[in-house]
Amino acid sequence: MKNSFILLSALIILFLISSCNNADSSKSDPGVPVIFDTDANNELDDQHALAYLLLNDQTFNVLGVTVNATYSGGEIDEHVKEAQRVVNLVGWKEKVAVIKGANGDFTEIREHLSEKEFDGSEAVDFIIQEAMKKRKEKLVLLPVGKLTNVALALEKKPSIAKKVRIVWLGANYPEPGEYNLENDTAALNFILKTEVPFEMVTVRYGLDSGTAYVKAKRKNIYIRMPGMGPVVDEPVTGRHGGTFTCFGDYSIDLFRHINHLEDGCFRSLFDMAAVAIVKDPTWAETSEIPSPLYNDNNWVEQPGNSRTITIWENFNADAIMTDFYSTLEGASTTEAVGD
Numbered sequence: 001m002k003n004s005f006i007l008l009s010a011l012i013i014l015f016l017i018s019s020c021n022n023a024d025s026s027k028s029d030p031g032v033p034v035i036f037d038t039d040a041n042n043e044l045d046d047q048h049a050l051a052y053l054l055l056n057d058q059t060f061n062v063l064g065v066t067v068n069a070t071y072s073g074g075e076i077d078e079h080v081k082e083a084q085r086v087v088n089l090v091g092w093k094e095k096v097a098v099i100k101g102a103n104g105d106f107t108e109i110r111e112h113l114s115e116k117e118f119d120g121s122e123a124v125d126f127i128i129q130e131a132m133k134k135r136k137e138k139l140v141l142l143p144v145g146k147l148t149n150v151a152l153a154l155e156k157k158p159s160i161a162k163k164v165r166i167v168w169l170g171a172n173y174p175e176p177g178e179y180n181l182e183n184d185t186a187a188l189n190f191i192l193k194t195e196v197p198f199e200m201v202t203v204r205y206g207l208d209s210g211t212a213y214v215k216a217k218r219k220n221i222y223i224r225m226p227g228m229g230p231v232v233d234e235p236v237t238g239r240h241g242g243t244f245t246c247f248g249d250y251s252i253d254l255f256r257h258i259n260h261l262e263d264g265c266f267r268s269l270f271d272m273a274a275v276a277i278v279k280d281p282t283w284a285e286t287s288e289i290p291s292p293l294y295n296d297n298n299w300v301e302q303p304g305n306s307r308t309i310t311i312w313e314n315f316n317a318d319a320i321m322t323d324f325y326s327t328l329e330g331a332s333t334t335e336a337v338g339d
Helices: 002-028 045-055 076-089 106-112 121-131 148-156 158-162 179-183 185-192 218-224 247-257 270-279 317-330
Strands: 032-038 060-067 098-100 139-143 164-169 198-201 215-217 266-268 285-290 293-295 298-300 308-313
Touching (some): 032 121, 032 270, 045 060, 045 270, 045 317, 060 076, 076 098, 106 148, 121 139, 121 148, 121 158, 139 148, 158 164, 164 270, 179 185, 215 218, 215 317, 270 317
Parallel strands (some): 032 060, 032 139, 060 098, 139 164, 198 308
Antiparallel strands (some): 285 308
16 A cells, blocks of 8 residues: 555656646747848838738747838838837737847948947847847847848857857849848848858749749738738827728738839738748748859859858748738737737
């Protein structure tokens, strides 16, 4: 009898330990740690990417939203305002910070990194602070604009290179050009020369092999997006005026005001595809290449380079767009979400 009691007690203790371990495991694994780096006021794909990212909180642990300025979206404060609008519209106002980053470019800012404050210092210091924290997996830096904030962080604190994975939406590789690339080629080349995991999610305007192929038809946005996403109790004033209480209605307004649509009234959601392939890598194809450089508006291949980077291409546009709409529909609420 005594032995049976001891055995039963041991089993109970083991069960309790197992339960505690399982509870701790769920707490310590809240999702893929991500910092989203955006030029949010540029077009309309950044906004859709950010909403999609935040509403996939079962997959991602979004630590912060850092912001930079590119030349079509105005000064840095305009980009900060637009990112904050989206954060507020999906009910994340109190959950994640929007952090001001670089207005200028890498070359002009890097000389001031030793100063306490410099152009972009808030975002740069935030990236470094989060990268230095101990984690089970690498921090994903997900820049969908120019690479200035990320390059400055690597320059200021080189040791973070071993702690991060950079997934950048940019480049028409192997063809030249592309908006994000052209906004700060020095930042791109700095990263290409740095031993840090670097992945280029290709754009490739007009081709079906890049994120340009991941498109939303304006008619479908008008039909599917009304009322989509959490409803917030504090109306948000949009970039083009008007007030909104959910991202779906704001999405419609963004599409209504866009200046250029592709044939068939489509608009590419480039940045949103970059979020999608981190969520599900099977939605695109990857290849590893020796790291090239970008000089005089052309790629310079370095076939003997031991440093390699990853190229993302051939995106499953149907799967990505289906998941985007499903995410917004799944996050929809009939009651207002408070701050």
